[in-house]
Amino acid sequence: MPRFGAGGISSGLNHKPVMNGVQRWENGALKNGMMSEEKVHNGGLYKRPFNEAFEETPMLVAVLTYMGYGILTLFGYLRDFLRTWKIEKCHIATERVEQKDFVPLYQDFENFYTRNLYMRIRDNWNRPVCSVPGERIDVMERFTDDYNWTFKFTGRVIKGVINMGSYNYLGFAQNTGFCADASAKSLNQYGAGMCSTRQEIGNMEKHEELEHLVARFLGVEAAMTYGMGFATNSMNIPALVGKGCLILSDELNHSSLVLGARLSGATIRIFKHNNMQSLEKLLRDAIVQGQPRTHRPWKKILIVVEGIYSMEGSIVRLPEVIALKKKYKAYLYLDEAHSIGALGPNGRGVVDYFGLDPRDVDIMMGTFTKSFGSAGGYIGGSKVLIEYLRAHSHSAAYATSMSLPVVQQIISSMKCIMGEDGTTLGQKRVEQLAENTRYFRRRLTEMGFIIYGNSDSPVVPLMLYMPAKIGAFGREMLKRNIGVVVVGFPATPIIESRARFCVSAAHTKEMLDAALREINEVGDLLQLKYSRHHFVPLLDRPFDETTYEETED
Amino acid sequence: MDVKHIKDYLSWLYYQYLLITCSYVLEPWEQSIFNTLLLTIIAMVIYSSYIFIPIHVRLAVEFFSGIFGGQHESTVALMS
Numbered sequence: 001m002p003r004f005g006a007g008g009i010s011s012g013l014n015h016k017p018v019m020n021g022v023q024r025w026e027n028g029a030l031k032n033g034m035m036s037e038e039k040v041h042n043g044g045l046y047k048r049p050f051n052e053a054f055e056e057t058p059m060l061v062a063v064l065t066y067m068g069y070g071i072l073t074l075f076g077y078l079r080d081f082l083r084t085w086k087i088e089k090c091h092i093a094t095e096r097v098e099q100k101d102f103v104p105l106y107q108d109f110e111n112f113y114t115r116n117l118y119m120r121i122r123d124n125w126n127r128p129v130c131s132v133p134g135e136r137i138d139v140m141e142r143f144t145d146d147y148n149w150t151f152k153f154t155g156r157v158i159k160g161v162i163n164m165g166s167y168n169y170l171g172f173a174q175n176t177g178f179c180a181d182a183s184a185k186s187l188n189q190y191g192a193g194m195c196s197t198r199q200e201i202g203n204m205e206k207h208e209e210l211e212h213l214v215a216r217f218l219g220v221e222a223a224m225t226y227g228m229g230f231a232t233n234s235m236n237i238p239a240l241v242g243k244g245c246l247i248l249s250d251e252l253n254h255s256s257l258v259l260g261a262r263l264s265g266a267t268i269r270i271f272k273h274n275n276m277q278s279l280e281k282l283l284r285d286a287i288v289q290g291q292p293r294t295h296r297p298w299k300k301i302l303i304v305v306e307g308i309y310s311m312e313g314s315i316v317r318l319p320e321v322i323a324l325k326k327k328y329k330a331y332l333y334l335d336e337a338h339s340i341g342a343l344g345p346n347g348r349g350v351v352d353y354f355g356l357d358p359r360d361v362d363i364m365m366g367t368f369t370k371s372f373g374s375a376g377g378y379i380g381g382s383k384v385l386i387e388y389l390r391a392h393s394h395s396a397a398y399a400t401s402m403s404l405p406v407v408q409q410i411i412s413s414m415k416c417i418m419g420e421d422g423t424t425l426g427q428k429r430v431e432q433l434a435e436n437t438r439y440f441r442r443r444l445t446e447m448g449f450i451i452y453g454n455s456d457s458p459v460v461p462l463m464l465y466m467p468a469k470i471g472a473f474g475r476e477m478l479k480r481n482i483g484v485v486v487v488g489f490p491a492t493p494i495i496e497s498r499a500r501f502c503v504s505a506a507h508t509k510e511m512l513d514a515a516l517r518e519i520n521e522v523g524d525l526l527q528l529k530y531s532r533h534h535f536v537p538l539l540d541r542p543f544d545e546t547t548y549e550e551t552e553d
Numbered sequence: 554m555d556v557k558h559i560k561d562y563l564s565w566l567y568y569q570y571l572l573i574t575c576s577y578v579l580e581p582w583e584q585s586i587f588n589t590l591l592l593t594i595i596a597m598v599i600y601s602s603y604i605f606i607p608i609h610v611r612l613a614v615e616f617f618s619g620i621f622g623g624q625h626e627s628t629v630a631l632m633s
């Protein structure tokens with residue numbers, strides 16, 4: 001379960017950003033006339049236009065989607081019935097006979113879903129790729145003769161598939177060029193594995209160099225790096241907060257943040273996606289009421305948000321979050337996994353994008369897996385924070401330190417983005433990405449697809465809705481030599497299945513045009529052009545109901 | 554030429570039907586069960602509406618004309 005909201009399907013649906021959007025829009029329209037002064041004040045927080053739209057799901061589409069799931073569920077029950085009566089062979093793990101009276105392991109909804117719905121379109125995921133995950137990839141062809149229960153290779157390779165799925169935002173996933181050369185040199189010099197932790201003898205000069213570089217890149221006092229982005233979140237949040245602390249988490253936060261929050265033992269409260277009223281209400285309640293029962297004040301309040309949300313393509317409303325955090329004296333944990341490198345005029349993430357001061361964010365977290373084409377994660381912040389984490393974080397104490405070729409890849413690509421390699425190559429890539437993103441998003445919107453998210457976000461979700469279309473879209477696109485990622489439950493609410501494109505600076509205009517042409521064709525074939533251009537500005541906040549309206553009270 | 558056009562259109566329509574009802578992802582034997590069921594249901598709906606709707610309409614007309622209409626008109630309706 002990658003999300004808080006996905007615990008039950010219903011909760012996922014209740015917090016649909018769409019609903020949210022409509023409501024907020026109405027609020028905004030109502031209050032607009034009344035608070036003209038606030039408008040200026042609030043609008044001043046943003047130095048650039050913030051266009052984020054979530055078009056409402058058309059009613060007919062929603063009904064048909066539910067109907068489709070209904071039919072599939074009925075057939076799922078039929079198949080389960082056949083399996084229990086041994087009429088049909090069961091391919092999937094079941095309860096063992098010896099454990100008959102134990103707690104059942106495979107009976108919850110997610111198992112049912114995997115067995116009976118996911119299995120039917122499983123060929124769209126886990127496809128083996130046999131080349132560098134750059135702008136074009138080679139995919140191994142495979143086939144199934146038992147309806148996706150097993151796959152066999154045909155021995156052929158589908159060559160030159162345009163890759164619209166990798167998080168290769170700046171195109172640093174390369175096997176040639178200066179980054180790869182430097183990594184190869186580093187491999188020759190140090191070998192691949194470190195065989196010890198940072199606290200013992202796995203602390204190399206390159207690690208120190210990387211940390212200083214990251215700190216400089218982010219504009220913070222100090223930084224610390226880890227071998228895995230997921231573990232950076234899930235192991236450091238428990239080091240920062242604990243019992244008696246409160247975590248305010250966005251409902252669509254990544255599962256690593258969810259896991260970290262749960263492991264910490266702190267109380268977790270969830271606010272609606274990117275909804276500042278919801279966040280402010282939770283903050284206010286937390287301060288007024290304190291801890292449940294005892295009513296002692298919370299020890300710490302930590303707001304956890306992401307820079308770019310990887311499934312919605314939305315950008316956090318950072319100026320407002322920072323204003324709220326300052327007003328209520330909370331701490332802010334910002335996960336820049338997708339935004340670092342991909343956003344901002346200098347590629348330095350959301351903070352750069354909004355032109356804010358990085359020191360206003362208490363904990364800057366990010367990963368090297370996306371824009372830098374490498375692996376690992378970092379945490380940046382004040383010197384005190386980093387010293388504390390160095391001593392207390394589990395992934396610093398118990399995990400082997402990062403492999404040095406990997407470190408070298410980060411150093412080379414980061415220096416390239418910063419222009420410290422003496423070229424403007426990095427800056428060009430950042431600009432190219434922004435241009436590609438705008439072009440790709442604009443063209444898709446013009447074609448009439450429903451596209452979610454912010455107009456500057458390189459993550460572009462295209463809504464598919466119906467379960468059969470998830471499978472059909474992936475297959476049809478691969479047939480046309482385009483590799484895409486399709487996403488369904490449990491990564492999204494059950495009716496909001498989507499295809500997610502990740503635009504890269506490495507995509508040329510020709511590739512994007514080729515991809516767009518095919519998407520257009522498949523869109524016509526599958527009738528995906530749902531948009532009626534009823535845009536609901538999720539939060540056109542400069543004009544929206546303000547979060548500071550009651551400051552004077 | 555025209556026949557080909559119509560054939561294309563029909564296959565497109567069938568494809569849309571497959572996608573919307575999710576038969577696209579069903580196995581062939583499930584598909585045939587689904588199609589059979591759907592056809593049976595539709596056939597029954599059509600058959601029963603053919604049988605029962607005229608009767609119901611007549612009864613309804615009688616009922617409402619009994620309430621709203623005058624004596625004279627209702628006899629006319631019955632006779633016709």
Ligand SMILES: Cc1ncc(COP(=O)(O)O)c(C=O)c1O
Binds near residue numbers: 228230335338
């Ligand atoms: C928001 C967010 N945080 C953390 C991670 C985990 O990073 P990694 O893949 O480097 O483990 C991801 C990766 O998908 C992510 O999207």
